[in-house]
Amino acid sequence: MATTLTARLDREWETPHNLFGVLATVDHKTIGKRYLVTAFVFLILGGLEAAAMRAQLSGADKRLLSPEAYNQLFSIHGVTMIFLYASPILSGFANYIWPLLIGSRDMAFPRLNALSFWIFLLSGLFIYSSVLVGQVPDRGWFAYAPLTESQYAPGLNMDFYALGLTFLGLSTTVGAINFIVTFFKLRAPGMSLNRVPIMMWGTLTASVSIVFAMPSLTVACILLWFDRRLGMHFFEASAGGHPMLWQHLFWIFGHPWVYIVVLPAMGIVSDALPVFCRRPLVGYTFVALATIATGILGFGVWVHHMFATGLPSVAMTFFGAASMVITIPSAVAVLAWIATIWYGRIVAKTAFLFMAGFVVLFVIGGVSGVMTAAVPYDWQLTDSYFIVAHLHYVLVGINVFAVMAGFYYWMPKMTGRLLNERLGKWNFWVMFLGFNLGFFPMHIAGLLGMPRRIYTYPSGLGWSTVNLISSIGAYVFAVGVLLFIINALWSIRRGAIAGPNPWDAGTLEWSTPSPPPAYNFAVIPTVRSRHPLWEDRLPPEGGGRSSFSDGLTIPEGRETVETSALDAEPRAVLQMPEDSLWPLILASGLTALFYGLLIVGPVLAGIGLAVTVVAIIGWLWPSERELLQLEEARP
Amino acid sequence: MTVRSRSAALAAAALLLGGCARAPTFMRPAGAAAESEASLGWFLIVVSCAVVLIVALLVLIGSLRSRGGDPHAVRREGPGLRWITIGGIILPAIVLVVAFVLTLGTLNAVARPPADALPLAITVTGHRWWWAVRYAGQDPQDQALTANEIHIPVGRPVRITLEAGDVIHSFWVPELAGKTDVIPGQRNSIWLEARKPGVYRGQCAEYCGLEHARMAFVVVAEPPGDFARWLARQATPAAMPTDRLARRGHDVFVGGPCALCHEVRGTTAAGRQGPDLTHLATRRTIAAGTLPNTRGNLMGWVANAPALKPGTLMPKLTLTPDELQAVVAYLETLN
Numbered sequence: 027m028a029t030t031l032t033a034r035l036d037r038e039w040e041t042p043h044n045l046f047g048v049l050a051t052v053d054h055k056t057i058g059k060r061y062l063v064t065a066f067v068f069l070i071l072g073g074l075e076a077a078a079m080r081a082q083l084s085g086a087d088k089r090l091l092s093p094e095a096y097n098q099l100f101s102i103h104g105v106t107m108i109f110l111y112a113s114p115i116l117s118g119f120a121n122y123i124w125p126l127l128i129g130s131r132d133m134a135f136p137r138l139n140a141l142s143f144w145i146f147l148l149s150g151l152f153i154y155s156s157v158l159v160g161q162v163p164d165r166g167w168f169a170y171a172p173l174t175e176s177q178y179a180p181g182l183n184m185d186f187y188a189l190g191l192t193f194l195g196l197s198t199t200v201g202a203i204n205f206i207v208t209f210f211k212l213r214a215p216g217m218s219l220n221r222v223p224i225m226m227w228g229t230l231t232a233s234v235s236i237v238f239a240m241p242s243l244t245v246a247c248i249l250l251w252f253d254r255r256l257g258m259h260f261f262e263a264s265a266g267g268h269p270m271l272w273q274h275l276f277w278i279f280g281h282p283w284v285y286i287v288v289l290p291a292m293g294i295v296s297d298a299l300p301v302f303c304r305r306p307l308v309g310y311t312f313v314a315l316a317t318i319a320t321g322i323l324g325f326g327v328w329v330h331h332m333f334a335t336g337l338p339s340v341a342m343t344f345f346g347a348a349s350m351v352i353t354i355p356s357a358v359a360v361l362a363w364i365a366t367i368w369y370g371r372i373v374a375k376t377a378f379l380f381m382a383g384f385v386v387l388f389v390i391g392g393v394s395g396v397m398t399a400a401v402p403y404d405w406q407l408t409d410s411y412f413i414v415a416h417l418h419y420v421l422v423g424i425n426v427f428a429v430m431a432g433f434y435y436w437m438p439k440m441t442g443r444l445l446n447e448r449l450g451k452w453n454f455w456v457m458f459l460g461f462n463l464g465f466f467p468m469h470i471a472g473l474l475g476m477p478r479r480i481y482t483y484p485s486g487l488g489w490s491t492v493n494l495i496s497s498i499g500a501y502v503f504a505v506g507v508l509l510f511i512i513n514a515l516w517s518i519r520r521g522a523i524a525g526p527n528p529w530d531a532g533t534l535e536w537s538t539p540s541p542p543p544a545y546n547f548a549v550i551p552t553v554r555s556r557h558p559l560w561e562d563r564l565p566p567e568g569g570g571r572s573s574f575s576d577g578l579t580i581p582e583g584r585e586t587v588e589t590s591a592l593d594a595e596p597r598a599v600l601q602m603p604e605d606s607l608w609p610l611i612l613a614s615g616l617t618a619l620f621y622g623l624l625i626v627g628p629v630l631a632g633i634g635l636a637v638t639v640v641a642i643i644g645w646l647w648p649s650e651r652e653l654l655q656l657e658e659a660r661p
Numbered sequence: 662m663t664v665r666s667r668s669a670a671l672a673a674a675a676l677l678l679g680g681c682a683r684a685p686t687f688m689r690p691a692g693a694a695a696e697s698e699a700s701l702g703w704f705l706i707v708v709s710c711a712v713v714l715i716v717a718l719l720v721l722i723g724s725l726r727s728r729g730g731d732p733h734a735v736r737r738e739g740p741g742l743r744w745i746t747i748g749g750i751i752l753p754a755i756v757l758v759v760a761f762v763l764t765l766g767t768l769n770a771v772a773r774p775p776a777d778a779l780p781l782a783i784t785v786t787g788h789r790w791w792w793a794v795r796y797a798g799q800d801p802q803d804q805a806l807t808a809n810e811i812h813i814p815v816g817r818p819v820r821i822t823l824e825a826g827d828v829i830h831s832f833w834v835p836e837l838a839g840k841t842d843v844i845p846g847q848r849n850s851i852w853l854e855a856r857k858p859g860v861y862r863g864q865c866a867e868y869c870g871l872e873h874a875r876m877a878f879v880v881v882a883e884p885p886g887d888f889a890r891w892l893a894r895q896a897t898p899a900a901m902p903t904d905r906l907a908r909r910g911h912d913v914f915v916g917g918p919c920a921l922c923h924e925v926r927g928t929t930a931a932g933r934q935g936p937d938l939t940h941l942a943t944r945r946t947i948a949a950g951t952l953p954n955t956r957g958n959l960m961g962w963v964a965n966a967p968a969l970k971p972g973t974l975m976p977k978l979t980l981t982p983d984e985l986q987a988v989v990a991y992l993e994t995l996n
Binding site for chain 1: 683684685686687688694695697698699701705706708709712716719720722723724725726727728729730732734735736737738739741742744745748749750753754757760763765767768771772789827829833835836838839840841842844847849850862866867868869872873874875971972
């Protein structure tokens, strides 16, 4: 019976192993892995760009790079790391892990999920195709007007930026909506809101933030393109516009974005750290509420990026205070992690090392953030190398180190094999020491008065030594990343077999085989606690034991269970869509449309628009099976 | 920590990190605003270092103090919640309130117009990639135009109005005061007061395109008498040179491409695209702090500016060697 059930489920859920399957799959696990690999490739590209910059800055008056090349490099480095790495890598983990964490067979909208990935990939290639024509965005990732107006930036550089980010924003928005609906609708029966893993609270908060923040960036980019190509003047003071409009639109998006790329990463640590401390997280409710509070407060601090723009003191005081208040939820999370370590029994695997390092780097990036919230002191710190240090402690410390922990923790689930622990420890220490050697001296460079975004500096200002140390540290850090790549490639083929639950962890994903079958769970589990796999060892939370063998099997077609939003009581059986080429066709149509807008070519744009419209119609066209089901459902 | 021991510590750090060079650091302030900002900064730095140290120790000790035992066991123990309420909420809230009150005090000290301000209006305009400086006093002898070098009397607050000639720049003299952005379509201003005489390096701090890295300037703080003499000199028009070569240089200058962009008051050259050159020879550097103002550098710059500062809006000129000699000889008379 069991064999016939899994055979039936396999038949329903397996994607065919052919070209069609590769292009048409909607399996969240395949999409998740694609996200992870693509985002990691962008991390490597961004890293190589940084390596070139560190060579140029390793000494005074170096001439390795022209100013033009340097300005393109630092701009595309920022765009790559912030838009093409930091957020997509977390989407990768969430896409792969979420349905497994909540006992579902897929995300709520599998085809939207596929669309989200294809747009991410194609918009990334769109932005990087600027390299082929030598017109890479060169106005920084923040692209302050009016330096971006066609008068000062006549090439296609900033058109790639404005259109590329508008294009990518579709992917991010679609993905966010998918996460929100999945969170509220697809949790296994019994997984009430107070049993949801923190990583899901982090991703949910980030997704809601995306839905509200992303339109601001999209509007800013579209207005910029209107200015540049249609002769409008939104950001030009001489024609009645104002450059501050760009800054407000950009940072209303930009600051929530910081939390968008760290909250899910903090969630990874909140869920994985307890496993290596052999105890549940201290203060689950505090951490979950702190996550949401950070997301909300994150919308009230954008002006701290603009303290030097001459705003009224009262406004700056308000935003300075808000920027200090947002420290509290972060401090709550930090103390929860520390208490978990303190009152746990440590299993010091590589994943644990990365998370312990993460906590320290988090705090360094956090306190330097508080320093920038002190308005008058920020007038000295802002746009100096101190900020470069601060933002890298935040983005590398909180994002990259958590992501590394995530790889060491979850890759065995994805590949079925463990990463090598010995190489892993080298990996951690080289990255940790290299990172601090590379980025800590940048604090000092800032205090010594070195501004950001300069392609060179004269000797005699005392900046050479700190910069040389930074460059050496950056290369050590790069070696650490290389060790990870070697470890991953080696372990995929030769690593020790992981088994379903190598870490003896407590959450649902570890109840499935590694790697999990296409349908994830043959029996939809019933959840009765936060740690279903630890129930034999922890005092009961009330409400009995979770179950993995008795439950819904729903083997007729691709189906999963819909539950109620708060208590996760089963409500309905959802029909999940088949594999489909339409998401890829739609994304390709959009690509043509955006290239058409780039060259201001109505024919290409028209073709792209037509393909897009046809793809949407084709996507929504009901299949025979769906018509049949409608027929049956009729009374 | 006293101010002196702080300065000593910082000087030691600077020596260690930067050799004997004098860094334009705001942690060794020489101006009124920078001093209040630095005091606030030291408080924040000390508190921050303490927090990081405590957290790092807790993580380290926590990781080492309990290892081994039954790997299968999972426990829920310890008064962990108290850590969160005390260490995560109450303590940070107290520290943040203190930091915020100090911030308000500093903000008030820096933003309030000083009582003994000098009734002297200086307007600084940011251009790609140089700074125009205009003294617009009541008397004609207080009116002058110069570039990339701002003179102020020591010990008197001076109000500087900031205007943008093209894109956004940011005015920053770390040792004297924090940054203020220079934004098209709005007029920002800043109080600048030097507590001791000296030459303070400033630099554009908002990315403004190709040569953002080389948009520096200096603020020269000097005793009031020296300052008055300097300003009076800058206010005078240029004298016609007596030397033959320099006279020929003058003719090339006003009749050739130079005059399209540069002004020399007292001649027919009245371009406003580039810096006013009426008293060029008195300045310490050329090309916005890029090169020392020497004959060799002037020759190279006039002949082929883009070779020295790629992207500068000053084009490569097609002067004959004779004309070049003459123009540089003329420029050297503009003192």
